[in-house]
Amino acid sequence: MNKPKFLLQAILLTAAAMLAACSGQTQLESDLLIKGAPDWVNKGTSYVNDKDGRLFHGVGSASPMGEVTLQRATADDRARAELARIFSSYLDVVSNDYQSAAKSGDSKVSEEAVSRQIRNLSKINLAGAKIIARWQDKKTNIVYSIAELDMKQVKSTVSGAQDMNGDVRQYVERNADNIFDRLTKEK
Numbered sequence: 001m002n003k004p005k006f007l008l009q010a011i012l013l014t015a016a017a018m019l020a021a022c023s024g025q026t027q028l029e030s031d032l033l034i035k036g037a038p039d040w041v042n043k044g045t046s047y048v049n050d051k052d053g054r055l056f057h058g059v060g061s062a063s064p065m066g067e068v069t070l071q072r073a074t075a076d077d078r079a080r081a082e083l084a085r086i087f088s089s090y091l092d093v094v095s096n097d098y099q100s101a102a103k104s105g106d107s108k109v110s111e112e113a114v115s116r117q118i119r120n121l122s123k124i125n126l127a128g129a130k131i132i133a134r135w136q137d138k139k140t141n142i143v144y145s146i147a148e149l150d151m152k153q154v155k156s157t158v159s160g161a162q163d164m165n166g167d168v169r170q171y172v173e174r175n176a177d178n179i180f181d182r183l184t185k186e187k
Helices: 002-022 040-044 068-103 111-126 152-162 165-185
Strands: 048-049 053-062 131-136 144-152
Touching: 040 144, 040 165, 048 068, 048 111, 048 165, 053 068, 053 152, 053 165, 068 111, 068 131, 068 144, 068 165, 111 131, 111 152, 152 165
Parallel strands: none
Antiparallel strands: 048 053, 053 144, 131 144
C-alpha cells in the first residue's frame, strides 16, 4: 500500500472514530427552559441541599432510537455517568482538602494511598446510585433520566470501609457535609 493512500485512510478512520466518540458522549446543558419539563430536567446535573438532604443529581438524556427500552437505558446510563462525574469532582475536593490538612498535621498517609482509597470509595458509592425519575419530551421524544446519590449513603459507606485509613475515614466523616455545602454554594 502506498504511503499517501494509507495516510488518507488513517486520517479518515481517526476522524470517523472522533465523530463516533463525540456522538456517544453525554452532552447536558443546564437551564434548558423546556416548557412543561420537571425542574430537574431544566436544572441539569447538580449538587442539591434541601429538605430531602444533601444529594448528588446526575441528569442524562437520549434521543429517539427506535426502541423505547434502549432509549431509556441509554438515558439512565448517561445520568449515571453524569453522577459519576459530579461525585468524582466532589471526591477530588475531599482528597485535596485532606492532603492540605494532613500536611499541616502529622499524618503518615501518602497522597497515592489517599487517591487510591478515594477512587475505591467512588466505585462503592456509585453502585448505590439509583434512577429516581424519567421524563419524555412529547415534542422531541427525548427521554431524560435523573440518577441520585444521597450523602447519608456516602458517609455510611465510609464508616463501613474496612480497608480505609483511619485518619482519612475520620476526616471524611467530619468534613463531608461541610465540603458538600461549600461546593453547593460555589455551583
